[in-house]
Amino acid sequence: MNPSLFSADGLVGLIFLLTIAITIAGGIIACNSERLVRAVAGLMICFIGVGALYYFLNSPFVAMMQVLIYVGAVAVTISFAIMLADPEQSSQHGPINALSGPFGFITAALLTVGLALIALKTMWGDEPKVNDGSVKIIGTQLLTDYSMVFELVSIVLLISIIGALVIAREGRKS
Amino acid sequence: MSILTLYNSLQAYLLVGALLFGMGVYGLITRRTLIGMLIAGEMILVGASLNFMAFNRFTAPDPATGQIFALFIMAIAAAEAAIGLSIVIAIYRHYRSIDAQDVVKLKG
Structure with missing residues (x-):
């Protein structure tokens, strides 16, 4: 082909x-x-x-x-x-730490090469699909199977927005 | 397999995801400003999310699960960016700098 x-x-x-x-x-x-x-x-x-x-x-x-x-x-x-x-x-003074030069590059390159080797060497399975993954099915599953996670993510977003406002407001004297 | 049919192979997506992850890690350990580290962190999250979506398309029996997980990763990334940037603004107001080297008050 x-x-x-x-x-x-x-x-x-x-x-x-x-x-x-x-x-x-x-x-x-x-x-x-x-x-x-x-x-x-x-x-x-x-x-x-x-x-x-x-x-x-x-x-x-x-x-x-x-x-x-x-x-x-x-x-x-x-x-x-x-x-x-x-x-x-x-950003005017010298390097941050030992990892900021070539060692940082080597670390990241090793991670990347390792992940790429895992991706290439493994035989990934292939299973038949049970549905077509359309938006309708996503919406149904979000409100049935994953409704608990959905609510928890909503609470996390609410708390993070309130926390961001509180932290950024601190120290501002008006 | 020709190079023009790569879009039908799982490995191409996994390699792009691994590359994004590696670039994110590189940016995270070489950046000196806190905002640069935040940008690199977002790239790590996107690389992980791309992996989830690739497995969702090629191997998972239910192709809605990975999409829902990617949506949750996006929500968490948005929350992380909001909190991180407000901390950066607070640090800038306190230290007049967002250099990670200058914020050493908690260093032992």
Whole structure:
């Protein structure tokens, strides 16, 4: 099975490769750039690429939530914090610790290579699907099988929002 | 297997997930500012979430479970970002810096 580049399957494969390239390029920008604003922009690119990968994985709903929550909420919140805290002026002295140089790179590379070897060497099973994983089934399962977890996540979000307000408000004398 | 049919193989997604995780770990141990560490932490969460979604598509019998788990990971990541950024703002107000080297009052 080897589709030509200009058939429908070949074009899908080409778009998939482009998506992976976008994701990895965004990740490299996010963890290597000097200025934090550029890192947040790279993070947004990376998240959009991951959203496209979710689309390839037959879950357009999670892809939409990825763009909505990560790009729309988390990255925007981080860029607000960068503008509030102005971190660019405070990066003038030497290396942080022993791990910040090549040793950090070696550590991360070892982790990555280990995970990749596990992914490539294992024979992953394949079981028949019991449903099609559509949005309707997700909604039904969220409110029946996973309703307890759903409520707990809601409580965690509520507490974290209140806690964030309390912590950020401290020390502000008005 | 041709390179153009990679989108139908589990290993391609697992490799991208592993790469995102590794870049996140690299950023987490080399960044000097707290916000940079938070950005790297988000990348680690996204790598884990991509792994869940890949297994959900290719091996799990019920393809709704992994999607629901990815949604829960997103909710927890949003909560973590809110708490982390409010702590960063509080630290900046107290120390006038968000450099991880300057915040050493609790160091023994």
